[in-house]
Amino acid sequence: MSTTESKNLYGILAEFKNPKALVDASAKVVEAGYDKFDTYTPFPVHGIDKAMNLPKSKLGYIVFGHALLGFSGAIAMMYFMSVIDYQINISGKPFFNAPAWVPITFELTVLLSAFGAVFGMFFLNGLPKLSNPLFEVERFKKATDDGFFVCIEAKDSKFQADLVRQLFEEAGATHIEEVYEQ
Amino acid sequence: MSKYEYIPEPALVKGNHDFASITKLVTDVNLRPTPKNWYLAMLPANALLGLLLVSIGYLIWEGTGIWGLNNPVGWGWAIINFVWWVGIGHAGTLISAILFLFRQDWRTAINRFAEAMTIFAVMCAGVFPAIHVGRIWVIYWVFPVPNQMAMWPNFNSPLLWDVFAVSTYFTVSLLFWYVGLVPDLATLRDKATDKIRKVAYGLFALGWTGSSRAWWNYEKAYMILAGLATPLVLSVHTIVSFDFAVSMIPGWHTTIFPPYFVAGAIFSGFAMVLTLMIVARKIYGMKDIMTDDHMEKMNIIIMVTGSMVGFAYMMEFFIAWYSGVEYEKAIFMLRATGPYAWAYWIMMFCNVISPQVFWFKKLRRSVGFTFFISIVVNIGMWFERFVITVTSLSTDYLPSSWDYYSPTAWDVLTYVGTFGLFFTMFLLFLRFLPMIAIAEVKLVMPQGDPHNYDDETQEYHLHVEEVPQPKAVKA
Numbered sequence: 001m002s003t004t005e006s007k008n009l010y011g012i013l014a015e016f017k018n019p020k021a022l023v024d025a026s027a028k029v030v031e032a033g034y035d036k037f038d039t040y041t042p043f044p045v046h047g048i049d050k051a052m053n054l055p056k057s058k059l060g061y062i063v064f065g066h067a068l069l070g071f072s073g074a075i076a077m078m079y080f081m082s083v084i085d086y087q088i089n090i091s092g093k094p095f096f097n098a099p100a101w102v103p104i105t106f107e108l109t110v111l112l113s114a115f116g117a118v119f120g121m122f123f124l125n126g127l128p129k130l131s132n133p134l135f136e137v138e139r140f141k142k143a144t145d146d147g148f149f150v151c152i153e154a155k156d157s158k159f160q161a162d163l164v165r166q167l168f169e170e171a172g173a174t175h176i177e178e179v180y181e182q
Numbered sequence: 183m184s185k186y187e188y189i190p191e192p193a194l195v196k197g198n199h200d201f202a203s204i205t206k207l208v209t210d211v212n213l214r215p216t217p218k219n220w221y222l223a224m225l226p227a228n229a230l231l232g233l234l235l236v237s238i239g240y241l242i243w244e245g246t247g248i249w250g251l252n253n254p255v256g257w258g259w260a261i262i263n264f265v266w267w268v269g270i271g272h273a274g275t276l277i278s279a280i281l282f283l284f285r286q287d288w289r290t291a292i293n294r295f296a297e298a299m300t301i302f303a304v305m306c307a308g309v310f311p312a313i314h315v316g317r318i319w320v321i322y323w324v325f326p327v328p329n330q331m332a333m334w335p336n337f338n339s340p341l342l343w344d345v346f347a348v349s350t351y352f353t354v355s356l357l358f359w360y361v362g363l364v365p366d367l368a369t370l371r372d373k374a375t376d377k378i379r380k381v382a383y384g385l386f387a388l389g390w391t392g393s394s395r396a397w398w399n400y401e402k403a404y405m406i407l408a409g410l411a412t413p414l415v416l417s418v419h420t421i422v423s424f425d426f427a428v429s430m431i432p433g434w435h436t437t438i439f440p441p442y443f444v445a446g447a448i449f450s451g452f453a454m455v456l457t458l459m460i461v462a463r464k465i466y467g468m469k470d471i472m473t474d475d476h477m478e479k480m481n482i483i484i485m486v487t488g489s490m491v492g493f494a495y496m497m498e499f500f501i502a503w504y505s506g507v508e509y510e511k512a513i514f515m516l517r518a519t520g521p522y523a524w525a526y527w528i529m530m531f532c533n534v535i536s537p538q539v540f541w542f543k544k545l546r547r548s549v550g551f552t553f554f555i556s557i558v559v560n561i562g563m564w565f566e567r568f569v570i571t572v573t574s575l576s577t578d579y580l581p582s583s584w585d586y587y588s589p590t591a592w593d594v595l596t597y598v599g600t601f602g603l604f605f606t607m608f609l610l611f612l613r614f615l616p617m618i619a620i621a622e623v624k625l626v627m628p629q630g631d632p633h634n635y636d637d638e639t640q641e642y643h644l645h646v647e648e649v650p651q652p653k654a655v656k657a
Binding site: 045052063082103135142 | 338343358360402630
């Protein structure tokens, strides 16, 4: 342990045997008053949001903003191009031909919303982030396979290594280890 | 025991699998050394892709005169193939988005696969409008970018709507597919043992950890994308049908086109998914995940959409007669009895009659038979587009301008070549990306649901729904 002691502690990682044990454990972590913690699972687990007391995702607002941008941008573009900049008389139709603009307005609204949904999600999740102290833990590879983990981070105001360990042990963790910053 | 019995849904994953064995089953395909047969399959696919490039090269060199287009028939195989390929793509979005919104958990086995098919089918479709313009070097005129004429595109034209619809569709499908892939790429990153794979999968996984806080936003994003893709997929084939329906050609100018095109698209797309799935699950040993129950459900969708298409054919005929418009009546009589009657009856047989066999449970569950019908359906749907495009144009208003249309060898070679593009992409996908959405399959396994664990011991204990017996009714 002499080499690891010189590094900064990132947090304590505990593995649980199944999704149910993880949900119960995260409820206990919340109850104990920790808030700088996260759980890691190979798939989204039902009910873990309630157990972890997660706030509602802000993604909807981001997507709505993008939808408005796509909608108004499409109309503004077509209005500028066919009414202001270069009018073309096509079979005597009005230059501002609202019904004919519906399809393109719709498509661009969807396109911008989809950009908002995907990139907004990555933004909220802090991705891309290719380096992560957890990736140095060999066992953590199971988090994308069949492992269910909780990690309480050292920057949590209540963090005390022995108390965290004790909490995990009581919650029935199958494996507990320290994670260090690189 | 009453005669009504509660029949639980069949298990989505067969065999005695846990999470780790699912991961191994799917990722092994990507992580093991390339099998020799993969190269053997790549050979014809690449040969056809080469053929496509040659056909396109010659087309650009010589012009659209190499195709069989003539005076009344200015739209030939290019638009037929375009509509056919786009239509095939629609099944992928239906499976990934619409079935998601309807909480059809069985979609998880096939959604990755079907979405990949969508993307490659839309690529094949996109080839045709791009190359048919004649002067391909000014193809950017279809986009609203400044050009030397200082003119902008005509926003009243359905063909321009199509540009926006298809490019939006391709982009959104690609994003949706990628979002689904990220957690599975992280799985591959963690399973890979060699440096190249670790770095390559690691880069595209963006550092995904499987954090629940991330999953929370992820699930929201997935739902929003599904909600966006659902109207999008309906709009795309609607707008494709506007290419026809907004014109004044008899047989095209009808309001039934959008729903009828969308039903036909789903119909042919499911058939294509089945064709590919039946072969791939056999070769890659995925029968535990892509089960016969999935095949049966998809066959039911084929039967339903096939019946909708059949209903649309009859309704078109009825409305042509009911409208009292001479040209409209004439074109439908000519379709069934005129110079292209052979194509019309192939279409009728393949699209209306053949899917009706799936009323029989035995045939719905027969692998060989399903494979056969899935190919028949796609032949039928190609002929549907042929009948719509060619009959209406070749025998339009003035009999003096009527002419018979036949494709040239270049038409055929270009079409066959797109299969090269499709299969090349598909083989690359099978080799390098997980063909099954690993995380999503785990989610729908009974072990993935915390409710299936005992509250006290936290041991796995399948929760069984109590179904009350119906009470005997007094006479």
